[in-house]
Amino acid sequence: METSDSLLVLAEVRGQKIHKVTFELLAWGRKLAGQRPMMLGCAVLGAGPEAAGPEELDELIYRGADRVLVVKMAGPPPYPANLLAGHLVRLIREEKPAIVIAAATTSGRTLLPIAAARLGTGLTADCTELAIDPADGLLLQTRPAIGGNVLATIKTPAARPQMATVRPRTIKPAERDPGRRGEIISRTFNLSPESAYEKILHFTRREDEKTNLEDAEVVVVGGKGMESKENFRLLEELAALLGAGLGATRDAVEAGWAPFEQQVGLTGKTVSPKVYIGAGVSGKIQHLAGMITSGYIIAINKDPEAQLFQVADLGIIGDAPATVTRLTAALKKLKS
Amino acid sequence: MHVAVLIKQVPGTTSARLNPETGTMIREASDTVMNPLDEHALYAAVQIKKTRPGTKVTALSMGPGSAQKVLQEAAARGADQGVLLSHRAFAGSDTIATARVLAAALRKLGPVDLILAGEKSTDGETGQTGPMTATLLNFPVITFVRRLSVGDGSVRAERLVEDGVEEIELGLPALVTVLRDINNPPPLSMREIIRAKKLTFPVWGPADLEIEEGSVGLKGSATRVVKVFSPKFARNTTFYRAEDGEKAISAVLDVLQKRNLI
Numbered sequence: 001m002e003t004s005d006s007l008l009v010l011a012e013v014r015g016q017k018i019h020k021v022t023f024e025l026l027a028w029g030r031k032l033a034g035q036r037p038m039m040l041g042c043a044v045l046g047a048g049p050e051a052a053g054p055e056e057l058d059e060l061i062y063r064g065a066d067r068v069l070v071v072k073m074a075g076p077p078p079y080p081a082n083l084l085a086g087h088l089v090r091l092i093r094e095e096k097p098a099i100v101i102a103a104a105t106t107s108g109r110t111l112l113p114i115a116a117a118r119l120g121t122g123l124t125a126d127c128t129e130l131a132i133d134p135a136d137g138l139l140l141q142t143r144p145a146i147g148g149n150v151l152a153t154i155k156t157p158a159a160r161p162q163m164a165t166v167r168p169r170t171i172k173p174a175e176r177d178p179g180r181r182g183e184i185i186s187r188t189f190n191l192s193p194e195s196a197y198e199k200i201l202h203f204t205r206r207e208d209e210k211t212n213l214e215d216a217e218v219v220v221v222g223g224k225g226m227e228s229k230e231n232f233r234l235l236e237e238l239a240a241l242l243g244a245g246l247g248a249t250r251d252a253v254e255a256g257w258a259p260f261e262q263q264v265g266l267t268g269k270t271v272s273p274k275v276y277i278g279a280g281v282s283g284k285i286q287h288l289a290g291m292i293t294s295g296y297i298i299a300i301n302k303d304p305e306a307q308l309f310q311v312a313d314l315g316i317i318g319d320a321p322a323t324v325t326r327l328t329a330a331l332k333k334l335k336s
Numbered sequence: 337m338h339v340a341v342l343i344k345q346v347p348g349t350t351s352a353r354l355n356p357e358t359g360t361m362i363r364e365a366s367d368t369v370m371n372p373l374d375e376h377a378l379y380a381a382v383q384i385k386k387t388r389p390g391t392k393v394t395a396l397s398m399g400p401g402s403a404q405k406v407l408q409e410a411a412a413r414g415a416d417q418g419v420l421l422s423h424r425a426f427a428g429s430d431t432i433a434t435a436r437v438l439a440a441a442l443r444k445l446g447p448v449d450l451i452l453a454g455e456k457s458t459d460g461e462t463g464q465t466g467p468m469t470a471t472l473l474n475f476p477v478i479t480f481v482r483r484l485s486v487g488d489g490s491v492r493a494e495r496l497v498e499d500g501v502e503e504i505e506l507g508l509p510a511l512v513t514v515l516r517d518i519n520n521p522p523p524l525s526m527r528e529i530i531r532a533k534k535l536t537f538p539v540w541g542p543a544d545l546e547i548e549e550g551s552v553g554l555k556g557s558a559t560r561v562v563k564v565f566s567p568k569f570a571r572n573t574t575f576y577r578a579e580d581g582e583k584a585i586s587a588v589l590d591v592l593q594k595r596n597l598i
């Protein structure tokens with residue numbers, strides 16, 4: 001595919017709202033455009049954000065987009081993923097961007113592989129760093145590999161576009177500049193049903209105000225060292241006070257102290273919060289795989305030899321439940 | 337109905353440790369296992385046999401010759417047949433090249449109604465191979481599935497996304513990638529393991545699949561690894577003892593306050 005000198009960011013849309021991870025993608029986009037001049041486009045699929053009001057789309061320009069490409073779709077959200085992917089492919093064929101990036105979320109991790117396969121190009125998953133190689137102008141896509149133990153830098157030498165999904169919170173969201181100007185353009189595609197689309201019979205929005213683990217800026221994780229299901233409640237309280245996501249090790253999940261949804265690690269979720277707090281977590285390699293890219297790591301463990309201390313910035317040697325209780329009390333005092 | 341399950345052989349991590357100096361993983365090269373999520377995909381397929389008699393389950397794996405082992409395990413877990421996709425020319429495949437091989441094999445297998453894959457593997461961790469394979473076959477995909485039921489010519493699924501759960505209906509053929517919560521595979525029975533150990537599975541290469549060698553393997557991959565390096569994991573740790581009381585707690589509060597998190 002011939003490409004133009006442009007970079008396309010796929011906006012993360014949840015319901016009618018542009019999710020803030022989109023501003024991180026725009027920050028990456030601006031950074032890359034600073035290394036190699038490129039027009040920065042932001043694709044918004046579906047009618048959601050437009051219906052939410054004009055400021056929803058303007059915000060994308062304030063945050064760095066030169067053009068916002070709104071792809072019209074019939075009806076209100078939610079839209080079937082296969083249909084969204086079909087529209088994305090059409091937009092890419094028309095815009096011919098050199099680079100396409102999306103968030104490494106369920107949406108990005110579903111739409112981009114479909115699009116890449118249809119376009120016959122490559123895709124690098126879950127990048128934590130993006131840059132332009134000054135030697136040839138190609139996108140350098142860096143991601144953790146082998147359970148987060150090494151980092152691999154990957155290039156897409158010939159196939160186009162160069163595509164990557166980017167792990168949330170790997171960059172500061174782009175700053176808002178209400179003085180920025182840009183274009184908002186609408187596109188409508190009539191997709192021939194080359195494949196069938198799924199029907200979304202029902203969407204149950206998660207109603208609890210518990211913070212989503214992968215979106216959280218602070219993640220509190222409990223391990224076997226929390227000693228009981230009752231003590232896990234202490235963590236729940238701490239997490240609620242901090243607006244933090246609550247995670248668990250596999251052993252804690254297997255003990256029935258937390259649901260699998262909360263497992264962090266190789267066979268659970270990957271988190272990368274600003275601050276990670278591990279209470280009674282030994283830090284086995286399979287757990288580290290899911291949290292090693294966290295910004296700041298706090299470990300609470302009674303065993304000074306615990307492996308989590310090796311990767312921690314702050315270590316507290318002592319009883320986990322007691323420390324959590326005291327931390328919670330101190331936070332409450334601070335808030336009152 | 338015909339259900340195919342994509343199974344990847346991955347390095348085991350049971351004996352892996354962290355090298356305290358370099359922060360890299362030390363593990364036994366010989367230790368390989370079936371990708372954990374693929375066990376769930378396979379069990380979901382085998383369960384369909386119970387509700388829909390006459391269902392045939394085929395396990396497919398692309399990998400080295402030694403990946404016969406994961407196919408044997410698949411057979412022990414109830415797969416009716418297995419095919420190993422193995423050839424020099426496949427080595428070094430990225431996800432799109434892997435998907436080309438898997439899609440070609442699925443075409444050769446004849447009509448397949450449903451393909452099941454793991455949501456991601458523990459070594460590649462891309463979660464791309466399933467959706468890419470489906471797309472090359474022109475099959476629609478449902479990803480991140482935690483419940484699945486199969487009806488006449490269609491499936492119903494619960495798809496877990498960040499802000500909720502989608503209940504989906506999709507006509508077959510289709511590909512579904514599964515999460516761990518979809519089921520609880522029972523432990524393997526010793527008798528089944530012994531029976532399966534005697535099995536060898538057909539091996540298909542580029543000629544069998546009628547694909548150009550240049551479209552797969554390292555040559556056919558769209559992406560190239562240009563550098564691999566070990567990040568420094570070890571950090572300069574500041575230690576407190578819980579006995580130090582308030583000092584430890586205020587250090588934590590300080591970290592959170594400095595980052596505007598409280």
Ligand SMILES: Cc1cc2nc3c(=O)[nH]c(=O)nc-3n(C[C@H](O)[C@H](O)[C@H](O)COP(=O)(O)OP(=O)(O)OC[C@H]3O[C@@H](n4cnc5c(N)ncnc54)[C@H](O)[C@@H]3O)c2cc1C
Nearest residue numbers: 223224225249250265266267268280282286302303319320
């Ligand atoms: C294929 C595979 C995949 C895996 N995937 C995952 C995964 O995704 N996520 C995951 O987490 N694990 C995973 N594991 C398991 C992993 O290897 C560890 O077994 C697990 O992470 C350990 O959990 P833990 O830290 O809670 O328990 P333990 O290893 O038992 O550690 C408990 C820690 O608590 C400390 N402690 C005990 N009592 C107290 C106290 N009162 N106060 C303070 N500290 C205390 C102990 O010193 C110890 O360090 C996987 C394993 C395999 C083989």
Ligand SMILES: Nc1ncnc2c1ncn2[C@@H]1O[C@H](COP(=O)(O)O)[C@@H](O)[C@H]1O
Nearest residue numbers: 342398453454456457460462463464465
């Ligand atoms: N070499 C392979 N052979 C068979 N199936 C594979 C292979 N690689 C990946 N898969 C399937 O794709 C899923 C996702 O793997 P990955 O894209 O590596 O994260 C796995 O759970 C398997 O079901």
